Amino acid sequence: MxxxxxxxxxxxxxxxxxxxxxxxxxxxxxxxxxxxxxxxxxxxxxxxxxxxFKSKKSIYLAISERGSRLLNHAFGKALLKELPGLKLIEELGRTYLKFVQENPVYFTVFNYYESLINDDDLAQSELAQRCEESAREAMTYIVRALQIGMQDGSINNKYDPHELGIVIWGASRGVIHMAFHKQKKHHMKILDDVNFSLQSLVSNFIELIGTGMANDQQSKNN
Amino acid sequence: MxxxxxxxxxxxxxxxxxxxxxxxxxxxxxxxxxxxxxxxxxxxxxxxxxxxFKSKKSIYLAISERGSRLLNHAFGKALLKELPGLKLIEELGRTYLKFVQENPVYFTVFNYYESLINDDDLAQSELAQRCEESAREAMTYIVRALQIGMQDGSINNKYDPHELGIVIWGASRGVIHMAFHKQKKHHMKILDDVNFSLQSLVSNFIELIGTGMANDQQSKNN
DNA sequence: TATAGTTTTGACTGTCGGTCATTAATTGAA
DNA sequence: TTCAATTAATGACCGACAGTCAAAACTATA
CATH class of the missing domain: 1.10.10.60 (Homeodomain-like)
Incomplete structure (x- = not known):
């Protein structure tokens, strides 16, 4: 039109x-x-x-929406690769990390958006609806990868893919959140003891959950 | 005195x-x-x-500090149990979940505190220092459990315990954060698809990372 | 009780998100 | 081209709220 x-x-x-x-x-x-x-x-x-824009919040929401669209686009491309499901999950993890490193502003705004979650007048907002829709879409990419993995045998099918998807999504957010602040040199005493890069932290995380969801059969092969 | x-x-x-x-x-x-x-x-x-109090922030910080003290106390008690390291980690996870369920206000304030992390005038605050110290202490409990587990052979020692500790801490925050909001009935479209309880989500998470960090030998026994 | 010192107070200030009457720009009919 | 009608842009203004401070209330001591 x-x-x-x-x-x-x-x-x-x-x-x-x-x-x-x-x-x-x-x-x-x-x-x-x-x-x-x-x-x-x-x-x-x-x-x-x-x-x-209705309010200051709305502007931030609009930025958040723009960011989600970009992230989903990256996720979509990652899923196109011809890889076993388990590797796809790792690919999504690395994609997310790369996105956060290259777009710190969007990451900041995502966190802002999360902090509004108990805001009642947000629920009405059409923008918020679209952000929610984006989040759901991101979630779908993960679940899809898990399903592929359970099909091709690379991922243990004792888990419910939707539930596992939420666990992975939540855990990733948490790990990257922490790593992000370390990188930004925000004061966090917890992190003083260790000298890790964002990369190595995420790698460890991917290995940890990768091993955790791998089929026993497969994990023996490593 | x-x-x-x-x-x-x-x-x-x-x-x-x-x-x-x-x-x-x-x-x-x-x-x-x-x-x-x-x-x-x-x-x-x-x-x-x-x-x-110097400011409104300071009051919230003081609450945060009180909460951290309580949480650390619970962690300390959990670590006293005579269990293999891997089980101790699970115990810490369940302790954290229980704490969040019983003290939603502290969880709210923890999140508020986290959102201040890039706040410069916060770094000076003596209260903030004490919160940081508490966080570091919580972290120490996790690392201790990991070290015990690597000693008794229940946890794979290919990881650096400090780095793994941070991964576990971050991931737990993320998962419980998500589960918490679901429970609070905050609108989150991502979560509509699945019908899970906070409990089952955390159980799955614990199983996932539990398997991931278990020694191959041990994991075969399950 | 008188007085010096200490604590508490709420009226006041500056800042900021949001509104709305006014002004400026655009359109389209004559 | 002109001018009225419609639409868009503006910034002075408003209410709410964090934080301040001069004055009031309270306490201790002689």
Whole structure:
């Protein structure tokens, strides 16, 4: 369907605001941004922001949605490889790590989004719905890989793929969350004792759960 | 050392404020609390809050510290059991789950604390230092259990216990975080597909990483 | 009881998210 | 081209809230 010039301009404006906000998050951190700052950076009046977004939250949500789309795209490509299911899971893990390293702003916004989870007026938001949909899609990629693995025998089929998928998703978030902060040099005393790279941490994690879900038969072969 | 009445009263006041805030978090949620609300609940003037805490953040930090102390205490007790290292890790996992279920407010505040990790003026705070110290202590319990397990042969010693500890800690946070929100009925589309209990999710997780870090020898025995 | 010292208080301030009356730009009919 | 009608953009303003501080209330001592 063809868009009118007005519609195209409107969308461009909206993207401009999102771009400006992403920049600011990168430069100032998500907690040090005001609507006035965003307006200035995007070179529009403050009121204009509210013509495109319901609230400050909505802008962050829009960024989150953009990020999820990119991540899902990467996941989709990873799943195209001709590999046994177990390897696909590892591939997804590495894809996620790469995404977080290359797009720290999106990772920041994902965390912000998570922190809103008990926010009631969020549930209504159409944007939030789309974020949820994206998360579900990401989840589907994992489950698909698990199912492939159970089919080809590389993954132990004693688990329910959906339940295992959630465990893997949650655990990955947790591990990468921790590794991310270490990398960002955020003060975390826990992490002082060990000298690990984000890479090695994630590798260890992948090996750990990889071994855990491998078929006994297969794991003997290593 | 003996405390004067004044000192005792001062400490009691402080605890009173913390108690009041915990109550409010439970009733209203951490995002719907104002300093005026806390003052009213604690039956003191607003200014008084600032005689005991530098800021609103500090109050939450104090709650976080209290929670960490309780959690560490539970971890300490779990480690006293006469079990092989691998079982100790499982025991720690279940202890953590139980703690979160019984003390949702502390879990909420832990998450709040985590979200402050890139907050610069936090690093100075003496309270934050103590929270960090607590986290490090929790971490030590896990590492200790891993070392025991590598000693008694129940855990594969191909991993570095510190690094594995961080992986386990991060992954556990992630899984329980997810399960917690499911339980709290927070809208999360990802979770709609599956009908799992917090229990079963954590059990699966424990089994997954348990298998992953078990010695090959041992895992054959199951 | 008088007074010096200490603690508590809530009215006040600055900041920020969000609103809305006003202004500017665009469109399209005459 | 002109001008009225419609639509878009703006920033002065508002309410809410974290944090401050001068004054009030309280306590201890002589």
């Amino acid at each position: 063809k868009l009118t010039r007005k519609e195209r301009e409107r969308i461009a404006r909206r993207e401009l605001i999102i771009d400006a906000t992403e920049n600011l998050i990168d430069r100032l951190g998500i907690d040090n941004i005001t609507m006035d700052t965003i307006a200035t950076e995007a070179e529009v009046g403050k009121g204009t922001l509210y013509l495109h | 003996k405390l004067t009445r004044k000192e005792r009263e001062r400490i009691a006041r402080r605890e009173l404020i913390i108690d009041a805030t915990e109550n409010l978090i439970d009733r209203l949620g951490i995002d719907n609390i104002t300093m005026d609300t806390i003052a009213t609940e604690a039956e003191v003037g607003k200014g008084t809050l600032y005689l005991h």
